[in-house]
Amino acid sequence: MEPNAQQEQEKQAVRRVLAGERRAFAVLVDRYQTPIYNLFLRATHSPSLAADLTQETFLQAFRRLETFNTRKRFFPWLYAIGMNKVRDHLRREKRQTTRSLDEDSNGELEWETARFDAVAAHLDVLHLEAALAKLPLEYREALILRYREQWATHEIATALGLSPSGVKMRVQRGLAQLRKLMEDT
Numbered sequence: 001m002e003p004n005a006q007q008e009q010e011k012q013a014v015r016r017v018l019a020g021e022r023r024a025f026a027v028l029v030d031r032y033q034t035p036i037y038n039l040f041l042r043a044t045h046s047p048s049l050a051a052d053l054t055q056e057t058f059l060q061a062f063r064r065l066e067t068f069n070t071r072k073r074f075f076p077w078l079y080a081i082g083m084n085k086v087r088d089h090l091r092r093e094k095r096q097t098t099r100s101l102d103e104d105s106n107g108e109l110e111w112e113t114a115r116f117d118a119v120a121a122h123l124d125v126l127h128l129e130a131a132l133a134k135l136p137l138e139y140r141e142a143l144i145l146r147y148r149e150q151w152a153t154h155e156i157a158t159a160l161g162l163s164p165s166g167v168k169m170r171v172q173r174g175l176a177q178l179r180k181l182m183e184d185t
Helices: 003-018 022-044 047-063 074-096 113-119 123-134 137-148 153-160 164-184
Strands: none
Touching: 003 022, 003 074, 022 047, 022 074, 022 137, 047 074, 074 137, 074 153, 123 137, 123 164, 137 153, 137 164, 153 164
16 A cells, blocks of 8 residues: 555544544554554563553553644554553563563563564574664664664654654664674674
8 A cells, every 4th residue: 555545544544533433443453553563572572561562552542542643644653652651661670670571480582483483594683683682772663663664764753752863873873782782792
């Protein structure tokens, strides 16, 4: 679907929901549930937590839908809501425990098995993912949005509440740290 047609479909869905047709929100959930879940999975390394945060994000987006500016794209707005939830969770978890986010209660790594199985043969990808997971969240999310999701700088700036130059700085610093991590391992 063309980006403008997709954006128009999103605007129509938002208008329908605000007019009382609550089921129209399903268009937005269907379109963005998987990308939001995958972003949260990369941030938290926990499938169950990513699913919970995804659900919370869509609930909050539904409740705050009247604040959405229909002249803009829906996904960056939704992403900003979700990443605030992820940050809040990580802050709470950091205060509650010093346990590594990469380990479950048995000390075993949690992996998204379907995705892991698909790329297990590609050691370079695994090495990159491991290095990416070690980056601070602020750099990791900027790199993921820029290179994996292929967002433009201004879209990342909107989603993260930064200036375009702040986004560029995070991407550059994130890349520098990522290179160092990959060289060190």
